[in-house]
Amino acid sequence: MEFIFGIPCTVFFGEGKAKNTGEIVGSIGAKKVFCVYDQGVAKVAAGVVNSLKEAGMSVIEFDGVVPNPPDYLVEEAAQKCREAGVDAIVAIGGGSPIDVAKAINVLLTNPSPIHQYDGLNKVTIPTKPLIAIPTTAGTGSEVTTFAIVTDTSRHKKMIIAGQFMGANIAIVDPELTVGMPPAITASTGMDALTHAIEAYVSILRQIPADVNALKAIELISSSIEEATANGSNIAARSNMILGSTMAGFAFTNAVLGLVHGIAHPLSVRCGLPHGVANAILLPYVMEFNASVVPERTVDIGKAMGLKLDGLSQEAAIKKTIDRVFELNKKIKIPTLKEVNVKKEQFEQLADDTLRDTAEGGAGMFNPRPASKEEIIALLEKAF
Ligand SMILES: NC(=O)c1ccc[n+]([C@@H]2O[C@H](COP(=O)([O-])OP(=O)(O)OC[C@H]3O[C@@H](n4cnc5c(N)ncnc54)[C@H](O)[C@@H]3O)[C@@H](O)[C@H]2O)c1
Ligand SMILES: [Zn+2]
Structure with missing residues (x-):
């Protein structure tokens, strides 16, 4: 028998756990964070942002994620994140915001464009701490080493996979999914x-x-x-x-x-x-x-x-x-x-x-x- 098995992150699971986000992110020493989400989860994201601010962090928000996120959106968000000069990224939402956050994280320490990382272990420079907070019970992206981004010129979903691609911390709170239609x-x-x-x-x-x-x-x-x-x-x-x-x-x-x-x-x-x-x-x-x-x-x-x-x-x-x-x-x-x-x-x-x-x-x-x-x-x- 032979296999490789790994999980990239620590999982905090439980009802109401997202209320502790500030404390959890603070414990890894982050002072300035970039929050990535979409407008459909703005209410949930507001609670998370509050928790981060109450723990003394400064927060820069990006709420422009769309489903099946395209390459140009990742580049635009990464530019904002680079300008902000943050020391961690927090993703709130379904697979789309979590994957965008992972791709932004790649471009914080590795050069653009994102397309060159399509495939396994193409990212060579370690990424910054990423905290993923899912609001759908769907993709599992909070614990996977994949980011799925649409290549709009080749009409394909890139699978950016492998080393440095997983979140470091997943905060999995069932309460965040209650509002899903x-x-x-x-x-x-x-x-x-x-x-x-x-x-x-x-x-x-x-x-x-x-x-x-x-x-x-x-x-x-x-x-x-x-x-x-x-x-x-x-x-x-x-x-x-x-x-x-x-x-x-x-x-x-x-x-x-x-x-x-x-x-x-x-x-x-x-x-x-x-x-x-x-x-x-x-x-x-x-x-x-x-x-x-x-x-x-x-x-x-x-x-x-x-x-x-x-x-x-x-x-x-x-x-x-x-x-x-x-x-x-x-x-x-x-x-x-x-x-x-x-x-x-x-x-x-x-x-x-x-x-x-x-x-x-x-x-x-x-x-x-x-x-x-x-x-x-x-x-x-x-x-
Ligand atoms: N990285 C991975 O391992 C992995 C695995 C599977 C799929 N994916 C990718 O993830 C994306 C799909 O993610 P998804 O299915 O989670 O959907 P999504 O993130 O695209 O969200 C879909 C819609 O649901 C809304 N929504 C999310 N949570 C909500 C909540 N709690 N209440 C109300 N509305 C809510 C969003 O606002 C959005 O409009 C695809 O791009 C897919 O390819 C990634
Ligand atoms: Zn899937």
């Missing part, structure tokens, strides 16, 4: 479930990642309907964000697969939110992969709490994938057609998926390689 709860939650499932069947699968992935599958699948329908249920919110963080532990080590491989082009070419693209594709890619990872697909069903004992392997796999279809239906995940993807785009999407896979993208780690025709067939099914 049902549709965002649903799609970001399915993103987290996808992380756990893809890590569990990835060609880089390994025991420490497996353990985290299975627990994440259990936590997320048991709570996503309740968190979506009744957002103020703090027990459900807590399960969701613990699940998404644990899925992060898994996939920062075992990486992902073809769901993300196709979802990235869907976001870049068609503007789909990351979680929506993953949720739509997940059950179809599970069907596609099941023949090469049958036992693992059954394990996923068991982790989802399904009673599979006594069933044939084929029946157990079907029941597992049916449950994912059922979850999508219950939490109102749309189809590709409903989010205005056009069939004429399938060829381009398949070409992009294959290009990204060849360049080290998520699809490279899928247990079953996919041809252009097979990718188009998956898109047809998800239409």
Whole structure:
């Protein structure tokens, strides 16, 4: 057996933990910090900024992050951050603000442009302390060594990965997710479930990642309907964000697969939110992969709490994938057609998926390689 397993940061987990941000950031000696967020989480960010100021820090704010963040936004924010001369960065939000903060951090100590760091371990100069505070139970970016930034000229999601890319501290507070509307709860939650499932069947699968992935599958699948329908249920919110963080532990080590491989082009070419693209594709890619990872697909069903004992392997796999279809239906995940993807785009999407896979993208780690025709067939099914 051989594997590499690592988590870049210390995790502070608990309801109300974000109120201690000032104290936690102060404990690493920071005096001047750059806060990165988007306007959708301005209220949550205001609480964090207050906590930092009460602890005696001066705070410079950047609230201009947008979903699927583009390269030029990172360059603009990095310029502001360099001018401010800070000694730490605090990210508040979903994956988009956290990834922008990671990319800004790269450009604080390494030269622009950001594109030259696309890939694994391309960042060579150590970055400054980064504190990540997630407000979605989705990406797990607070504990991963990836920053996903859109390359607007090549129409691809760059994956800036590896050394110096992780946050140093993650403050994971379920209370911050209570204000998430049902549709965002649903799609970001399915993103987290996808992380756990893809890590569990990835060609880089390994025991420490497996353990985290299975627990994440259990936590997320048991709570996503309740968190979506009744957002103020703090027990459900807590399960969701613990699940998404644990899925992060898994996939920062075992990486992902073809769901993300196709979802990235869907976001870049068609503007789909990351979680929506993953949720739509997940059950179809599970069907596609099941023949090469049958036992693992059954394990996923068991982790989802399904009673599979006594069933044939084929029946157990079907029941597992049916449950994912059922979850999508219950939490109102749309189809590709409903989010205005056009069939004429399938060829381009398949070409992009294959290009990204060849360049080290998520699809490279899928247990079953996919041809252009097979990718188009998956898109047809998800239409
Ligand atoms: N770095 C990683 O490891 C990693 C992993 C997976 C995905 N990603 C990337 O992360 C991005 C997606 O992040 P995301 O799905 O978390 O969404 P996001 O950060 O793009 O946010 C989506 C929307 O949700 C709103 N929102 C977030 N938290 C809220 C809250 N508590 N209450 C109300 N509104 C809230 C935001 O304002 C925004 O409008 C994509 O670019 C994706 O590629 C990164
Ligand atoms: Zn994802």
